[in-house]
Amino acid sequence: MNITTLSILQQEYPKLMEDGIIQSNVPLKEHCSFQIGGPAEVFCTPYTQNQLLDLLRFCLNHKTPYFILGKGSNLLISDKGLSGIVISTERFTELTVEQEYITASCGVTLKDLCNYACENGLSGLEFASGIPGSVGGAVFMNAGAYNYEIKDVLHSSVCILPTWESINSLSPILYLKVEEHNFSYRHSVLQDKELIHLSSVFHLKRDNSETIKRRMDEYQQKRQQKQPLELPSAGSVFRRPEGFYTGRLIEDCGLKGFRIGDAAISEKHCGFIVNLGSATAKDVLQLIQHIQEVVYEHYNVKLQTEIRFLGEM
Template sequence: MSRAGKKSLEECLERVVPSERVQRDVPMREHTSFRIGGPVDYLVTVKSRSELVAVLGCCRRVGVPYLILGRGTNLLVRDGGFRGVAVRLDGAFLDLEWEGRRVEAGAAVSLADLARECGRRGLSGLEFAVGIPGSVGGAVVMNAGAYDRSVSDVLESAEVLRPSGRGEGPTGGPAGGEVARISAAGLGFGYRRSCVQDEGWVVLSARFELVPGDPVAIRALEEEFTRRRRERQPLDLPSAGSVFKRPPGHYAGRLIEEAGLKGLRVGDAQVSEKHVGFIVNLGRATARDVLELIRRIQQAVFERSGVVLEPEIKIIGEDS
């Protein structure tokens, strides 16, 4: 970003959020579960919808890309970092509103905490999510799921912010935005995908519709899912969960194992010994290590089985 660009962005941000919530040159490794990633130019924390609209307006006015940061559990940020603004949701985005079998959860709420609270209230449907470490917003974007269930099975609708103007992307167009409630059917859900990012929307909140259940039975199922994860996943090491989507008719893990790649290492990035679908950071892994490991896995699996593995994790930023 040019010096003039930085100056006008900073002047704009200063007008719309308190200065202590605008951080400069923040290493993304501090904000991702992989513990990898170079610096983002600005990390801005917004606590209300109006602040969010205003901050995105600043970005668009100055022509600076932005990234909505959830809990960073599905993100690989390259070593050169991200030239733009990472926006973190807080404050009002942590609100929960309960109404009978429904709950409206702010985008920054922890999906796993929400799932557990539903269980305590005798509401069933989100048990699968107790071990998914992301936010509600990230879970809607990714249509997060496990054990043959996913967010789209329990989501009734989501409120999204649409960039104002005529379909401008995140980096163009005038300031402002329009809030719309979109039904689950309108969110373009598929396997680990939604249309939220294609449309350039920001998830503000999500309304889940659950069914009454026995809190004891719900708790038992949650404990079973948690036990399975502890047994099968390398939860003691930084990772971004499963790196690849499940290819139709196959399991990514099995293909990787059959290609003899368990434990394969590039630098400090390793194909987990415990769950071959995960790449773990053994300490000082760089994004370059992870990307090279991904390339080698894709090549070896393709050569052995003819299947193209597609990353599930979002890869952003620039090389160093």
């Protein structure tokens, strides 16, 4: 537990402590889909924009490292945990609809967003219904599946520019039109500028709720057939190299089922590494390096990781 960070936080922002949004020594394995990772020294769950801004102000003023956590479905977190402050968006869950536009806060799960769109007879997000992330994480990553990406349905976003000048000014909020997100494959301007996503507006099309539900179910069935959803993972470990299917490359190298400790290449989809029970971040990292070496030897293809690494590995 980082007494200093906590005690200074308590001294400077007693209201944040009273609001009950701050905990210490929280196991991060309980906050990510891999179920791997040591503790966060300080773990915060703000539910208002002002609480989030206060936390960021504290971090920037004290040069305390911070990390914005969505649903933790694209992360490998260090076994040693994280120093500084982890700020979870899980309590930003607002959803509203106006005509063909849905506004969703950063912590809304894609599942809830897609169900909400379906209930309101709005189509376009079906592809995302099985992606186990939050809206913030999906915009940050330009998440995609079945030839669609978040960029195809996004209208605009509201973000925070987390620089010292901005946070301590009267207007730390940025409004981004879709074209200002600089989207490309699993990339957005949020990554380049370390912007913090607050909410997005999605522009959808009218359709029949039953038809939308049927499409979502079809996509979900495909996922269940092809992906090891029964085991903890962080989804596809690697970015798709141009002209190749990552899972096929790994399988053709004879690596199906290969494991280091409790981290294994999925038997069902070789692009996934699964946690068989008590895998460590170190196991996963060694397995990733092994896959990269073997695939490079066989096919001269350099696999780049899609999952993000957090903390000292």
